Each structure stands twice: as structure tokens, then as C-alpha cells.
Amino acid sequence: MSTTDRPGLDQRRLQRRTRLLEVGVDLLGAAGGPAVSVRAACRAAGVTERYFYESFDDRDAYIRAVYAEVGERARAALVSAVAGAETPTEIAELAVRAFVALVLDHPEAGRVLLLAPLREPALGGRGLELAPSFVVLVQDQLNDVADPDERALRALGLVGALTSLFIGYLDGTVTVPRETLIRHCLGLLDRASRP
Template structure:
């Protein structure tokens, strides 16, 4: 009986830690992705998450580790959304499905978009993270460019498409591209589709 209680207590403790970590990551996304670049020091993150600093250091060694974890969380969500969207779409509608999935995640939830695309420009802890994440997105686009038989050309086109899409989404998030949401979606879909026929 005593062993069973300890086991359940351990499980509950791990679950509480997981919930606290998720609360901190959620707060981090909101703070790092804020328009006004709100303070994202440890104290501010803990205040936003409703937790003490003790619980911050339970999951993260320091602020830089935390910032990288926030970025990784958003990057994983973006990859998962794109993979799921493409897997569930017909060959003819994959570009549309992928772009819409990305828009839903990055534009409809702009804090996440700003973390993924803008935070690496101002956060030294993740300054190279965008470069490290880009190949995963290039691979996803490359898989849709089946009409280009030459693998080297297909790769170059995919790199160009990812670069163009990144610039468009960054512009939309920072306010330098001011078009209706659906105009952005249609333009991005057209960009991917035209690249596939290049």
C-alpha cells in the first residue's frame, strides 16, 4: 500500500512539473512575442505564469535556456501543423493546406509568429535558431515541388520559396506588409504553386 501511494505521489509530482513548465512556456511565448517587446526576464515570466522563481529553475537552468525552449516549442508546433496539413490534403491542395496551416498558427496567433520569425533578430540566445530550423521547412516545401525533376534545382527553388515566405510573414507581423489576411494567403499559395511549375 505504501509503495502504491509513493508511486501515485510521484506521478502527480511529475504532472505538476509538466503543467508548471507548460505555463512558463505559454508565458514566454506571450512575452517574447509581444508587439512592444515586453520584458521577458525571469521575474516577468514567473509573474505572467503565476509561479515563483523556484519553479522556473525547476525546469530551466537560466533565462537563455528558457528562451531556447520557448523557441523550440513554437518551432515544433509550426512543423507539426505543416506536416499534419500536408498529410491530410490531396496533391492539388497541399500548397493551400500548408499555407493556411501556417497562417493559422503564425498570423492568427501573432505572438507565436513573432517568436518564430522576429525574436531571433533581437534575442542572442536564439540568434542562430532560425538558420537551424530553416532546413526542416525547406524539406517540407521541397517535397511538394514534385514537378521539378532535378533534385538540385528543386532544393534551390525550395530555399527561395522559404526565404520569400519568411519575408512576407515577417512583414505582415511587423506591419510593413498591410494586406487583408486572405490576400496574404492567396499570394503565398500562388508563390508555392508557381515555384512547383518553375
Template structure:
């Protein structure tokens, strides 16, 4: 039975964390990113040996970078929802948390919103995450009695919000943070009208 020294294990975790950070920067770059093992290692200041210590291959790495950012989004949304004193605050706090993630960390926003569209390795990752957002939106549409109508509107709102965030990240939408939040909340409120 081999025992890994704590300092060795800690250094491995630090190298893995650094590689993931570089992955977010590269995959979330404003220009069409070129993410390959050599570039990642060069940017991280590590050799390929350390890359393969943590990741089986490039595709595994890309998926783990995406999952890292998706987990940040989930954590931010859960924390925002937990702060809500009532149901009416949930939408605003969740929207502000998501807008904050996208605006304060645009590279993370691009990984979450754009990378599934431009990185074949991520194929259905964005689609797989969408039901979480649809459920969150659907919960805000309680005034609608018809469950099918709630689902249809929630999916439509998530699609509209995704398009807004894509526009913001690619520079097409250039409004202030507050205006973006208010517009997103207005879309949600309108979707909830019977």
C-alpha cells in the first residue's frame, strides 16, 4: 500500500486547479479559442506530464473545464435562492447572481453559454444543463394553472435569456448591468402572466 505525502498530493491539486483556471481563460476567450494540450501547458507554466497526471486527454479536460464553470453557476444560483426571504425575491436574486457571473467573469460566461455551441467536445452539455434553468424559471410561473403552458413558457424564457447573454458576451448587447437584469426580470414577469 503506497502512501502519498500530503505535500505531494497538495501540489497535484494545485496543478490541477491551475490547469482548470487556464482552461476557463482559454475556452472562454473572446476570440475563437484554440485549446490544445501544448497551449494549456504553456499558459499554466507546466509540462504535459502534469497535464496527463490530472486528465486522460484533451476532450476530458474540456468537459471538466465546462463542469467547473457549470458548478460555479449552480453554486451561485443555490446561494442566491437560499438568501431569498420569499418566492418573489428568488427570481431577482437568482438573476443577479447569474448576471454577476457572466458580467464579472465574462470568460466563465463564455464557457457556460458559448462553448457548448463552438466546441464539439461539449456536444450536449449546454442542453443537459438547461433543464436546471427551466425548472428554476418554471417555479416562478406559479400563476399559470396549465403545467404544459408553464413548461412551454419556461423553455421560451430560458431560450430568450440565453440569446441575451450570447449577445452581451459577443458585444451585440451593450446595455448596463442594471438594465440587463431589469429586462431579464421583465421577460420572466411577462411569461408568468396568465
């Protein structure tokens, strides 16, 4: 193989990996629970198992990669949503709306992020690994709370409460309209940010 063929090969490999991650979100975030197997992923992505194994060591590595991808999307969506916002109120509303859009408009991604760590053994404690980055994002908005320990506790509690709300929405136990959910989340943020 010549060196000029390498970029095309690398591009195709990246495209196959990206496609496998995309279908992984649908499989891991299936409404009835995770339905992930190497065969199902390959069938959905339209690739052979050979191409699966060029990107992932095994099923568990694949599931962890799908989860990491969705976690990064969520973090990036929140950071992007609040870029340019100036007031804490504006930041909170934009962040809540971005997360609601991620979870409600793409329920498969929401289920990957919030339910898969509870249902999929391959993820073990992965949900706990992502939580600190979301806690820091919330903590940064609680500027009116002077005591750093209190700010950290409130941020952690708030992330836990919001996570439970969104899990309830995804599993059907919370059935309020979208705007009601947003207003409730904003109310929680507002109360947590008071000195």
C-alpha cells in the first residue's frame, strides 16, 4: 500500500467507527433496555465483525465508548449553550433547555446517559465518573453561595435531583409537559443558588 492510500483508509476506518457509535446509542438507549451485541451493532451499522474489531476490543469496550461519546456530547452541549450568556439566570435557563433538548428530543441518548449505567454491567460505575464534570458546571453557577463546601454540597444535591427527574421522565413516571419540567428545574437551580 502506498502512503497516498493511507489517508483514505484512515478516513474509512473513522467513518465505520463513527457509524458504529451512532448505532450504539440506539442499541444501548433502546426503550426496552440495552440490546447491545457485536452482531446487532454490525448489522445496524452495515459492517462486518472484522470492522467492529478494528475499532473496539470487545462488546464491553464498545459500550464504554458509546457511553463516553454521549457523555461528551452532553457536556459539550451544555458548555456551548451557555457560551456568551452573561447572567446566572440566563446561564441556568440555557443549560436546562440544552439538557432537556438532549434528553427529550433524543431519548436514546438520554437513556444512555442516565439509565444505561444502572442497567448495563459493562458500565459499572461510569455514571459516577461523569457526575463530577456536571457537578462542576452547576457549582460554577452558584456564585452567590459564599461557602465553598456549601456550594459543592448544593451542586452535588442538585445534580442528583435533576438526574432523578430526568430518569423519571425517560421511564415514564414523570409525565408533565416539557415547559413544566423546565420551570421546575429552573426553580431548583434558583433555590440552590440563594445564599
